[in-house]
Amino acid sequence: AHIVILFGKRMKINLVPFSCDPGAQPHKRRRTSEPIEIEDRLESLICRVGEKSTSSLESNLEGLAGVLEADLPNYKNKILRILCAVARLLPEKLTVYTTLVGLLNARNYNFGGEFVEAMIRQLKETLKSNLYSEAVYLVRFLSDLVNCHVIAAPSMVAMFENFVSVTQEEDIPQVRSDWYVYAVLSCLPWVGKELYEKKDVEMDRLLNQIDGYLKRRQKIHVPMLQVWSAEKPHPQEEYLDCLWAQVQKLKKDRWQERHILRPYIAFDSVLCEALQHNLPPFTPPAHSDDAVYPMPHVVFRMFDYTDAPEGPVMPGSHSVERFVIEENLHCIIKSHWRERKTCAAQLLSYPGKNKIPLNYHIVEVIFGELFQLPSPPHIEVMYTALLIELCKLQPGSLPQVLAQATEMMYMRLDTMNTTCVDRFVSWFAHHLSNFQFRWSWDDWADCLTVDNEKPKPKFVKEVLEKCMRLSYHQRIVDIVPPSFSALIPAEPMFQYKYEDESNTSLPGFATAVTVTNAIKNRASNEEILAVLKEIPNPNQDDDDDEGDGFNPLKIDVFLQTLLHLAAKSFSHSFSALAKFHEVLKTLTESDEGKLHILKVVYEAWRKHPQMIAVLVDKMIRTQIVDCAAVANWIFSSDMAHDFTRLYMWEILHSTIRKMNKHVQKIQKELEEAKDKLEKQQHKKDSGDEEDMEKNSDDEDGQLEEQIERLQEKVESAQSEQKNLFLVIFQRFIMLLTEHLVRCETGSVDINTSWYKNCIERLQQIFLMHHVIIQQYMGTLENLLFTAELDHHILAVYQQFCALQL
Amino acid sequence: MSIKLNALFSDSYIDISQYRDQHFKGNRYEQEKLLKQSCTLYVGNLSFYTTEEQVYELFSKCGDVKRIIIGLDKVKKTACGFCFVEYYTRADAEHAMRFVNGTRLDDRIIRTDWDAGFKEGRQYGRGKSGGQVRDEYRQDYDPARGGYGKLAQLQRTPEAPHKF
Numbered sequence: 021a022h023i024v025i026l027f028g029k030r031m032k033i034n035l036v037p038f039s040c041d042p043g044a045q046p047h048k049r050r051r052t053s054e055p056i057e058i059e060d061r062l063e064s065l066i067c068r069v070g071e072k073s074t075s076s077l078e079s080n081l082e083g084l085a086g087v088l089e090a091d092l093p094n095y096k097n098k099i100l101r102i103l104c105a106v107a108r109l110l111p112e113k114l115t116v117y118t119t120l121v122g123l124l125n126a127r128n129y130n131f132g133g134e135f136v137e138a139m140i141r142q143l144k145e146t147l148k149s150n151l152y153s154e155a156v157y158l159v160r161f162l163s164d165l166v167n168c169h170v171i172a173a174p175s176m177v178a179m180f181e182n183f184v185s186v187t188q189e190e191d192i193p194q195v196r197s198d199w200y201v202y203a204v205l206s207c208l209p210w211v212g213k214e215l216y217e218k219k220d221v222e223m224d225r226l227l228n229q230i231d232g233y234l235k236r237r238q239k240i241h242v243p244m245l246q247v248w249s250a251e252k253p254h255p256q257e258e259y260l261d262c263l264w265a266q267v268q269k270l271k272k273d274r275w276q277e278r279h280i281l282r283p284y285i286a287f288d289s290v291l292c293e294a295l296q297h298n299l300p301p302f303t304p305p306a307h308s309d310d311a312v313y314p315m316p317h318v319v320f321r322m323f324d325y326t327d328a329p330e331g332p333v334m335p336g337s338h339s340v341e342r343f344v345i346e347e348n349l350h351c352i353i354k355s356h357w358r359e360r361k362t363c364a365a366q367l368l369s370y371p372g373k374n375k376i377p378l379n380y381h382i383v384e385v386i387f388g389e390l391f392q393l394p395s396p397p398h399i400e401v402m403y404t405a406l407l408i409e410l411c412k413l414q415p416g417s418l419p420q421v422l423a424q425a426t427e428m429m430y431m432r433l434d435t436m437n438t439t440c441v442d443r444f445v446s447w448f449a450h451h452l453s454n455f456q457f458r459w460s461w462d463d464w465a466d467c468l469t470v471d472n473e474k475p476k477p478k479f480v481k482e483v484l485e486k487c488m489r490l491s492y493h494q495r496i497v498d499i500v501p502p503s504f505s506a507l508i509p510a511e512p513m514f515q516y517k518y519e520d521e522s523n524t525s526l527p528g529f530a531t532a533v534t535v536t537n538a539i540k541n542r543a544s545n546e547e548i549l550a551v552l553k554e555i556p557n558p559n560q561d562d563d564d565d566e567g568d569g570f571n572p573l574k575i576d577v578f579l580q581t582l583l584h585l586a587a588k589s590f591s592h593s594f595s596a597l598a599k600f601h602e603v604l605k606t607l608t609e610s611d612e613g614k615l616h617i618l619k620v621v622y623e624a625w626r627k628h629p630q631m632i633a634v635l636v637d638k639m640i641r642t643q644i645v646d647c648a649a650v651a652n653w654i655f656s657s658d659m660a661h662d663f664t665r666l667y668m669w670e671i672l673h674s675t676i677r678k679m680n681k682h683v684q685k686i687q688k689e690l691e692e693a694k695d696k697l698e699k700q701q702h703k704k705d706s707g708d709e710e711d712m713e714k715n716s717d718d719e720d721g722q723l724e725e726q727i728e729r730l731q732e733k734v735e736s737a738q739s740e741q742k743n744l745f746l747v748i749f750q751r752f753i754m755l756l757t758e759h760l761v762r763c764e765t766g767s768v769d770i771n772t773s774w775y776k777n778c779i780e781r782l783q784q785i786f787l788m789h790h791v792i793i794q795q796y797m798g799t800l801e802n803l804l805f806t807a808e809l810d811h812h813i814l815a816v817y818q819q820f821c822a823l824q825l
Numbered sequence: 826m827s828i829k830l831n832a833l834f835s836d837s838y839i840d841i842s843q844y845r846d847q848h849f850k851g852n853r854y855e856q857e858k859l860l861k862q863s864c865t866l867y868v869g870n871l872s873f874y875t876t877e878e879q880v881y882e883l884f885s886k887c888g889d890v891k892r893i894i895i896g897l898d899k900v901k902k903t904a905c906g907f908c909f910v911e912y913y914t915r916a917d918a919e920h921a922m923r924f925v926n927g928t929r930l931d932d933r934i935i936r937t938d939w940d941a942g943f944k945e946g947r948q949y950g951r952g953k954s955g956g957q958v959r960d961e962y963r964q965d966y967d968p969a970r971g972g973y974g975k976l977a978q979l980q981r982t983p984e985a986p987h988k989f
Contacts, residue, residue, distance in 0.1 A: 590878060591895075
């Protein structure tokens with residue numbers, strides 16, 4: 021308990037931290053009472069108000085307001101900064117802090133005014149820094165201050181009017197005006213009632229303008245962001261459309277909103293005596309080219325009131341309560357994602373939890389984030405860990421809701437976006453691995469009755485493959501009913517081409533034996549190359565050269581043998597690649613060589629896709645193959661039968677990521693060298709005698725040379741990166757066009773499982789690497805995504821462009 | 826802009842623990858400095874049968890794994906229930922501390938901790954019998970870790986009678 025003495029009056033604020041995180045360090049006690057300690061204590065008091073306590077929230081707020089008022093003479097700036105920070109960083113406790121500010125304003129009018137000014141400054145800065153979600157929280161905070169009699173309603177309406185007038189600006193990206201409309205609408209659950217009571221004519225005009233804007237804005241991007249393509253059972257609505265429907269319903273209900281916790285109501289008699297401030301006129305900062313507005317999103321819904329049959333009713337999809345609950349749960353995750361136990365505890369202690377089926381909301385919000393397109397707000401594994409913590413804290417109820425959700429998502433696999441299916445597969449397998457792989461597989465026996473390429477059996481296959489990677493083959497055999505045997509992954513064994521005596525007739529068999537012995541006898545790279553020289557080249561009729569050109573048989577014999585000897589583990593295989601790096605580089609000098617080595621790796625390890633992935637990764641990193649070779653291999657006709665398997669796409673995306681990281685790394689080196697040069701020249705210019713004595717000219721020259729080299733390196737890397745994307749997009753276009761033409765001429769429906777998979781994989785490339793791809797839009801549009809393209813394929817490109825327009 | 830609010834956003838899962846490697850060549854300060862920058866994790870409480878592949882699969886969920894070194898019994902040269910996982914970046918290793926530490930691998934709750942960096946020799950158990958120290962003294966029966974602890978094993982099996 022914090023006991024604070026305030027002008028002779030003892031104020032006891034009982035704060036009970038309720039999350040006992042074993043990982044947390046015990047709070048160090050300081051021995052002396054210094055200003056720094058008081059500042060820390062102020063921060064702690066303010067941050068913790070509103071958490072579980074033996075006293076009521078009202079009495080804690082009253083007490084804290086008293087403490088802060090007393091500290092204003094000495095710590096005003098610190099208190100201002102803390103309050104501005106909680107407004108920006110703790111949106112889930114919005115009304116707690118607006119009430120606090122209201123109480124302070126009632127006691128100290130000037131402080132209220134200074135706080136409002138500080139908030140406006142902070143709002144300007146967040147907008148300039150592209151921190152749009154935080155900016156929304158600030159605007160919402162300001163609007164709730166109207167309810168606390170800190171800000172006069174007419175001035176808030178005026179700010180909203182300025183926001184909405186952004187919709188009249190010309191030549192701006194749609195995402196800009198979207199944000200300003202969103203900011204206004206998302207405040208209305210908190211302050212709609214009050215604003216309508218004071219300024220209904222203006223508010224009606226505002227809403228009409230918004231209505232007009234929403235009707236004329238384009239929504240080409242929506243299909244690309246939907247988790248399910250089906251409208252039933254829940255449409256995946258564009259976020260502004262959904263919010264608009266919720267606000268309209270709220271208006272119809274005469275702005276009666278009962279979910280939001282409003283501590284200021286208890287203080288109404290005090291607060292209505294306070295003098296209000298007018299917001300200064302706020303002009304939205306002009307659009308600039310380096311502004312990065314938030315991307316549009318789709319509202320994820322999987323539950324409605326029929327899914328939670330017992331207990332409190334789930335608010336409807338267009339109720340404002342639903343919006344507020346979801347907002348708050350998202351904010352809690354945003355605040356606490358790093359500490360999964362705290363995050364779970366905070367989610368489960370959501371205020372007002374007894375009036376809603378909280379477990380369902382939590383599960384829905386978590387899956388909404390996990391499946392969000394283009395990408396989840398946080399790393400995927402966080403959500404797995406969080407759900408496990410939630411199951412631990414609510415073992416009697418949450419696992420059932422999670423099982424229900426899993427079942428529902430399984431049922432709707434046919435219309436689920438392929439990228440989301442990937443994440444569903446990864447999550448489910450990882451989750452099962454924490455619960456002894458217990459699952460009622462028999463409930464999913466329907467997946468055995470359809471073709472294996474259909475979404476449901478495909479899902480089960482991929483899940484079992486991932487489960488096997490986290491355990492072992494026999495375990496998987498043991499956990500599924502015998503009827504599922506067709507979906508069990510292959511045992512991950514090496515397929516040695518030159519295995520037994522029956523293969524002696526294979527070309528290269530004898531050399532394979534020689535190579536095996538040579539390696540066992542610790543032959544050097546040169547010795548191995550010498551042995552391989554004897555292998556004839558099946559591609560050439562006569563040995564016109566030294567035999568150093570691309571020879572697929574050499575690669576076959578050497579690599580099959582090497583990998584066979586090293587098949588025991590990843591480490592063994594990596595050592596092998598490292599030891600004979602020279603041989604491999606020689607064999608794969610040409611593009612054909614690079615492609616062939618991938619073929620050989622596949623042939624040898626086709627039953628162990630995980631091994632293929634790590635070998636490809638290693639070979640890229642050690643420059644035995646390049647990224648374009650991997651892309652060409654993935655799209656080659658040899659790999660067509662595995663084209664829809666998850667492991668192929670994991671390899672491709674990992675390859676693209678390595679390419680991107682490589683470019684970033686060199687760009688960073690270039691920036692650092694440029695900075696260094698600038699600093700050196702700055703020193704010279706400042707005419708510091710001591711520094712000029714050093715060989716600064718030489719150093720400059722060296723640095724300039726280095727910068728030139730790095731510049732070339734960056735250009736070359738970017739060129740390689742652009743080429744990689746071109747190759748990938750080209751191959752997609754070829755494959756898809758082929759399919760579409762074939763279907764058209766055969767009068768067959770284009771919508772096969774393969775087609776859905778392929779076109780969504782194309783979408784996935786755009787979505788997962790959108791930042792990089794946006795750099796190359798010009799080239800893509802001129803070379804590939806032209807008007808001549810089939811409209812099905814072009815639509816994907818157009819939807820992608822629409823994401824930032 | 827405004828302040829960071831240390832009271833709020835703790836990230837305690839990535840803090841360094843109390844463990845310090847007694848064989849570390851350097852002082853406490855140097856070791857702590859390395860721990861705070863490290864991209865390498867010690868992983869403990871593995872089953873003796875947990876494979877490199879399984880470790881790769883799990884830890885890859887936090888980022889690209891640079892290498893894995895399976896801990897070995899110094900005498901038998903077989904897996905003895907721990908390993909090192911090295912990432913390319915610190916950020917990825919931090920994710921593992923936040924989201925993999927304390928979850929299951931091969932049905933066992935595993936524990937991750939910062940490591941100052943792999944050095945040749947650190948892949949061997951330091952227990953007298955060749956395995957990990959913890960397996961020397963534990964009294965419980967753990968089938969995935971060789972059954973009873975080494976000391977307990979010796980106590981259980983009476984010594985064979987000496988031949989004359």
